Every structure is written in C-alpha cells, then in structure tokens.
C-alpha cells in the first residue's frame with residue numbers, strides 16, 4: 001500500500017521501548033503509515049512511555065502538553081492528528097491519562113501493540129480508547145516484521161527482545177506490574193528475527209529482556225534453552241559479527257542455568273566482553289530490603305566467575321541511592337563495592353517512590369537532599385573509573401564496528417567492543433565493517449583514532465578470538 005499518512009513514535013526509557021517503537025512502526029506500515037522524525041507533520045504521534053521513576057512519568061505528561069499544541073495547530077489547518085500513549089505509563093495509568101488530558105485519543109498497553117491498526121481505525125471514528133489488558137495471544141507473533149528498507153535505515157546494530165516481564169518483585173520496582181510475568185520467546189523465532197536483520201545489513205545484535213539471563217525459550221529439541229545456548233546458536237547466523245545481551249540479574253547469573261552463559265564468554269568471539277549486571281546497593285541490609293535475593297559476596301562471586309571465563313570483560317551496573325532506611329554506613333558499602341569491582345560505567349539513580357510498590361509505604365524515606373548528595377559521591381567514583389578505563393586505550397588498536405557518518409566531513413563513527421563511541425576518518429563504504437583503529441585521542445565521551453586496517457570480509461562473520469587484555473580491546 002502506498003503511504004498516505006505519517007506516524008511519529010517517540011521512545012522514553014529503556015531499550016525494550018526502542019525495540020517496541022520499531023515494531024509499532026513496522027505494524028503500522030501495511031496500514032499506510034510511514035515514519036517521520038517531525039511530530040508536527042504527523043497524523044499520528046505515539047509516545048512510548050516509561051514508568052520506572054516519577055521523573056519519567058512527569059516527562060510523559062509534559063510531552064503530551066507539547067504535542068497537544070501541535071495537534072491544535074494542525075486542527076487550525078484542517079488536519080487531524082491523533083495522539084496515542086503506549087508503554088509502561090499507559091499500562092499503569094490507563095484511563096487516568098485520558099481523564100487528565102482529553103488531547104489523548106488512545107492509550108495502549110505494552111502487550112497490545114499488534115492491535116494498533118484496529119484501535120487507530122476506531123479512534124479515527126471519534127472513540128476514546130484504553131486497551132491495557134494482557135491478551136492471550138502472543139504479541140510477538142502478531143506484530144508485523146520490518147521491511148528490508150526499514151532495517152537498513154535503522155543501522156548496523158539492532159535490538160531483539162528475547163524475554164519480557166519479571167517475576168522477581170524487587171520492592172522498589174514497577175516492572176512486574178507494568179510488563180507482567182516473565183515470558184521467553186522460542187529459539188527459532190529469535191533466530192528467524194536475527195537472520196532477517198543480518199540479511200539486510202545488521203552486524204551487531206543485542207538481545208534484550210528485563211531479566212535476559214533468566215531466558216528459557218523453547219529450543220529445537222522441545223526443551224527450554226538457556227541464554228548461553230541461544231547465543232551459541234545465534235553466533236552461527238551468517239553475517240553476525242557481534243552479540244550482546246542486557247539486562248542480567250545477578251541472582252540468575254549464579255543459578256546453574258547461567259553456567260553455559262558464563263562459559264560462552266570464554267568460547268564465543270562474537271560475544272562482546274561487556275556485561276551489564278545491576279547491583280543496586282553494596283549493603284546486604286539494603287539488598288535484603290530491596291528483595292534482590294542475593295548478597296554482596298554472591299554478587300562479587302558472579303563477577304569473579306565471569307572474569308575467570310574471560311579476562312578482558314568489563315562491567316557496568318545500575319545503582320539506587322537513598323532507598324528507604326539506607327544509612328551512611330550502607331551507602332559507604334555501595335561506594336566500596338563500586339571501588340572493588342571497578343565498573344567502567346553505571347546508571348545511578350536516586351530512589352523514586354512508586355505507588356503500589358512495597359517500598360513506597362516504608363516510613364524511613366531518605367530526605368531528597370541526602371539522596372542527591374550520595375548520588376554525587378557515587379557518580380564521582382564512577383566517572384573516575386570511566387575516565388581511567390578510556391585512558392587505558394591510548395595508543396591501543398581496537399576493533400571498531402563502523403556505524404554511520406560523523407558530523408565532520410569524511411569522518412565515520414563506530415563502536416568498540418565496550419560500546420565506546422570511536423571517531424575515525426574512513427570511506428563511507430566501510431559502514432558495517434569491522435576495522436582496526438589505533439586510538440590517538442581520548443575525549444570526554446568519545447575516542448578518536450586512525451584507521452590501521454580493514455578486516456577481510458570473512459572475519460566479519462567470524463571475528464578472531466579476542467585477546468585476554470582489557471587494554472588491547474577485542
């Protein structure tokens with residue numbers, strides 16, 4: 001069908017939302033919607049929202065206000081614009097969104113995106129719609145696949161959701177309520193998605209899930225496959241050069257089901273040496289209060305086992321400071337854990353009270369000023385570690401996957417195995433290739449270097465085994 005209408009999808013929050021936004025656009029393409037980067041010219045604006053912290057929700061409502069003005073301006077020009085709110089805020093707040101602002105036409109929960117074409121047709125008839133139930137059918141089966149053109153436009157690196165939802169119920173977190181229980185996709189469906197992506201030029205795939213290492217999708221032999229087994233299968237897909245996964249839970253990392261994942265880090269050259277393993281706190285008292293189901297020493301054991309499998313692994317994490325009841329001593333244990341692990345970077349958050357979660361009703365809430373002060377102290381440690389990690393690559397030659405043109409004419413930007421952004425002067429035809437770059441400048445957020453060598457095409461599918469030193473890259 002030729003495109004006659006335009007859709008603008010804006011993602012808030014995590015990579016799972018970025019992936020879902022792409023799949024929503026893919027599902028609307030057969031209904032005649034083409035994507036636009038400009039909300040003011042769109043016939044349909046979808047806000048794919050996050051509910052994880054209060055600030056994320058505030059952002060959604062202020063964005064609705066901004067889009068409302070565009071909708072009113074369009075109406076003055078005789079053009080109809082629909083506003084849809086999707087994602088976790090839609091799931092959590094449902095009808096309340098339409099009650100707070102009548103500019104919104106449609107509220108659609110995170111499990112119902114495959115129903116979008118029908119819901120939009122009804123909204124165009126003037127109906128206000130809220131669809132947030134958890135349907136029996138699998139949305140992944142019902143969502144349309146991206147066209148080769150859409151895949152190519154999104155670049156050489158892609159996300160694939162392999163697992164969704166969470167059964168862990170950390171006392172601070174809304175995810176089990178907004179995304180539902182844990183569900184894993186079958187191996188062969190994930191393989192088919194990755195094959196489709198590589199056939200259209202994707203070279204790097206990040207497998208995503210709220211607890212991706214709890215993956216237990218149906219394998220070819222009829223039994224549940226582990227994430228390690230899935231990664232080994234995907235490493236055989238023609239054209240795949242790099243595999244990543246996030247977000248892992250430390251407790252699952254220590255359960256027997258991840259032994260194979262840990263071993264895969266030693267065996268698979270395609271598996272990048274970069275692991276995101278959120279710890280939240282270094283205090284056993286806080287970990288118990290958060291219901292994380294592991295101790296500080298078990299977390300350190302998981303890190304040690306992964307490092308034993310591959311010496312050049314780098315770790316990133318998530319931290320929450322100012323969880324109810326957190327004392328200065330608890331917080332110091334978080335600082336000491338950060339020092340001990342030597343993370344290369346981390347997402348650091350002040351605890352945000354979420355209605356409906358157990359921690360929200362605890363009486364011993366930490367004052368905002370204290371949270372902010374602790375956040376600064378933790379960020380100072382992480383920033384120092386990040387700078388030292390980057391500086392360690394000066395003069396080293398790294399394998400860089402070239403992604404796109406940079407701002408400077410003739411320059412391309414790519415990613416290192418550790419997701420550092422690296423700038424290099426190179427021919428645009430090399431986009432999608434892995435090249436060797438010798439690093440000669442360390443910036444605040446990026447590295448720059450000189451092209452040393454282009455790897456031959458056959459190493460693209462099977463890159464050489466990574467050396468076991470952080471300073472040499474993979």
Ligand code: SAM
Pocket residue numbers: 014052053172173174175210211247248249277278279280318319320349350351352353354
């Ligand atoms: N499943 C992952 C895990 O267990 O580590 C994390 C997924 S969660 C979507 C991403 C991060 O948001 C968490 O690791 C946590 O640091 C942060 N987060 C979640 N709820 C929060 C809250 N109420 N306040 C502050 N940060 C929060």
Ligand code: SF4
Pocket residue numbers: 166167168169170173174175176210211249
């Ligand atoms: Fe939220 Fe905890 Fe589940 Fe992670 S494991 S999504 S933090 S409930």
